[in-house]
Amino acid sequence: MSDKKPFEIARETLKQLTAGKLLPTPLNYQKIYNEIAGIPQMPQFPMETLRDIAQALPTKTPGQQKQRGLLEYAIDRMNWDGVKAALVAYGGFVPPPAEAGSGAASPGTLPGGAGDTTLLSQGAPALTPEFFKQVGRMIEFLQPALGNDDARFMEQTDTLLKAVKKPDVDAVQVKQLLVSYSDRLSFVAEDQAEIRKTLLKLLHLVFENIGELSIDNQWLSGQMDALKAASGPPLTLRRLDEVERKLKDVIFKQKDAKGHAVQAQEDMRKMLATFVERLSQITQSTGNFHAKLEESARLIEQAKTITEIAPVLKEVVGATRDMAYDSKVSRDELVAMRERAQATETEIAKLHQELDRVSAQSRHDSLTGALNRKGLDEAMEREVSNVRRKETPLCVSLLDIDNFKQLNDSLGHAVGDNALAHLATVARECMRPQDTLARYGGEEFVILMPDTAMEKGIEAMTRLQRELTKRFFLAGEDKVLITFSAGVAQLATDEKGSDAIRRADQSMYLAKRSGKNRVVGS
Ligand SMILES: Nc1nc2c(ncn2[C@@H]2O[C@H](COP(=O)(O)OP(=O)(O)OP(=O)(O)O)[C@@H](O)[C@H]2O)c(=O)[nH]1
Known part of the structure; x- marks a missing residue:
């Protein structure tokens, strides 16, 4: 045993570590320290072997997990006392045989939390x-x-x-x-x-129709815009559905418009061709007539007797009659052409109006008379600003007719259209005058209910449901019961109107999923 003081041994140990270019690991330090201090060398810490042992220990209870963790921690630090304490404590956590495999996790906390004694199912991975x-x-x-x-x-x-x-x-x-x-x-x-x-x-729909979109590039860019809008975030089924419907509508109308415009162009081309032909015929017959007149004048000058003049006069009268006839025919044809040109012009103007109607979109849906999306946006803006100003509640409801596809399929699209109009009529009559009805998509409507809190909003929609069951929709002689599922959301402070509609929409989906013909609050 050296009689050097511990700090001297420590300083010497560090010097030797540096001189010997040894790594400053705890093992190297301890070995040199023991040499200088004259302490017998302890056997090397069997880290790897101990790690193997720790790995092999089962961890069926949180207590075992905890102690195994502590054991690994002690091994990493070559702390024999820690190793001993962890092993002893580990031995105390034996799973009670009766509960083995039950998997009951009560209270189920991780090692270190309360309830370490909870049993996990046999063979389950440890909840580390x-x-x-x-x-x-x-x-x-x-x-x-x-x-x-x-x-x-x-x-x-x-x-x-x-x-x-x-x-x-x-x-x-x-x-x-x-x-x-x-x-x-x-x-x-x-x-x-x-x-x-x-x-x-949707993409297939656009690609299939892209070749048709040549009449006006605006149509094409409109289509692409709609597609871009649909594929931008947030991507919801509802938005995609709506764009699909819009694209179908536009494509159908565009094809129709293209057919009309091509026909109109063809008519114009034919008219111009006829006009040019008639013009040259008139010029030619006028030229022939003049030549005939000149020839007749020359014959009259040379004539010595009235008998010689008579055939010439007959020729002149004939030529004049032919000329007059040609002129009349040409004039009639030109008048007819002008009338057809005017009709074509009117048709093209009508066509443009129709295209304008489709693209510009007015504020009302022509089928149901309810507001359309544009009209709804404006109404929502008005109502939201009222809410902010007056601090009154606003309820937004989104309703979707149940099994409408089935109705269309069994009774026809036209009857489906009438059913939509019927629902809009009943809704308008049943709701208060200050409520707003808008067609949100194919068979979906949004109702804005000012000065209405959630409970009353749900009541109003349930009342509308009852009213619809009383007022049957008539498809010819047949009474058809129309039902709808609805979601209701009350506009929250600082919430955007569109977000309230989205919430109502999500609740409507829940109403559908839980059996339809019901109203769910958001
Ligand atoms: N007649 C008519 N049908 C429309 C109109 N707009 C959309 N539709 C149809 O409405 C149907 C909606 O069908 P789905 O979305 O499957 O909904 P659903 O059959 O009502 O089913 P649920 O919503 O689950 O009750 C589709 O067949 C559309 O073609 C329209 O203006 N007129």
């Missing part, structure tokens, strides 16, 4: 922080594929991620969060799949 980290990574990777349109789902994802990232994860809380997360996930994933399908259908 690493396990939760992997769950968190999976949720994060999944997120971009699911979009961020569903605010509730985003909120659930955030809460779950925070819970799994906590240093002292509460397994029971995570389990509950995971249950509601996966419930919602099933809806969101279904929506995403449907969105992709609809988007593809």
Whole structure:
């Protein structure tokens, strides 16, 4: 044993470490220290062997998990006391045989939390922080594929991620969060799949028709704009549906317009050709007539008797009659041409008006008389500013007719159209005068209810449902019951009108999913 003081031994140890260019590891330090101090060398710390042992220890209870973690920590620091304490404590956590394999997780906290004695199912992976980290990574990777349109789902994802990232994860809380997360996930994933399908259908529709869009480039750019708008965020089924309908409408009208315009052009071309032909005929017959007159004048001058003049006169009268006839025919044809040109002009003007109507879109839907999307945007702006000014509630409802496709398929599209008009009529008569009815899409309507809080809004929509069951829609002699599903949202402070509609829409989907013909508040 050296009689050097500990600090001298330490200084000497450091010098030798440096001189010997040895790595300053605890092992090297201890070896040189022991040499200088004259302490017998301890056997080397069997780190790898101990790690193997730790790895082999089962972790069937949170208590075992905790002690194995502490053991690994002690091994890393070559702390024999820590190794001993962890092994002794580990031995105290034996799973009670009766509960083995039950998987009961009560209270189910991670090592270090309350309830370390909880039993996990046999052979289940340990609920280590690493396990939760992997769950968190999976949720994060999944997120971009699911979009961020569903605010509730985003909120659930955030809460779950925070819970799994906590240093002292509460397994029971995570389990509950995971249950509601996966419930919602099933809806969101279904929506995403449907969105992709609809988007593809839309693209095909545009590509199929792009060749037809040559009459006016504005149509083409309009189509592309609509497609761009549809594919931009937030991508919802509702928006895609609406653009699909719009594109179909535009494509149909554009084809129609193209047919008319091509026909009109052809008529014009024919008229011009006839006009030019007639003009040259007139010039030619005028020339012939003049030549004939000159010849007749010469014959009259040379004539010596009246008998010689008579045939010449007959010729002149004939030529004049022919000339007059040609002129009349040409004039009649020109008048007819002018009339046809005027008719074509009127038709083209009408066509332009029709195109203007389609593209400019007025504020009302021509089928139901309800406001259209443009009209709704304006009405919503007005109502939202009223809400801000007067601090009164505004309820927004989105209703969608149930099984409308079936109605169309069985009774025909025209009857479907009448059913839409019927619903709009009943809604207008049943709602208050200050309420606004707008057609939001094919068979969807939005109703704005000023000065109305949530409860009353739901009541109003339920009343409309009852009214519809009383006032049957008549398809010829047949009474047809029309029902709808509706979502109702009350505009929140600082919320945009479009966001309230989106919430109402989500509730409407819930109403559909839970059996239709019902009203759900958001
Ligand atoms: N007659 C008519 N039908 C329309 C109009 N606009 C959209 N539609 C049709 O409305 C139908 C809507 O069908 P879906 O979206 O499947 O909805 P649904 O059959 O009502 O089913 P649910 O919403 O689940 O009750 C489609 O067949 C559209 O063609 C329109 O202006 N007139």
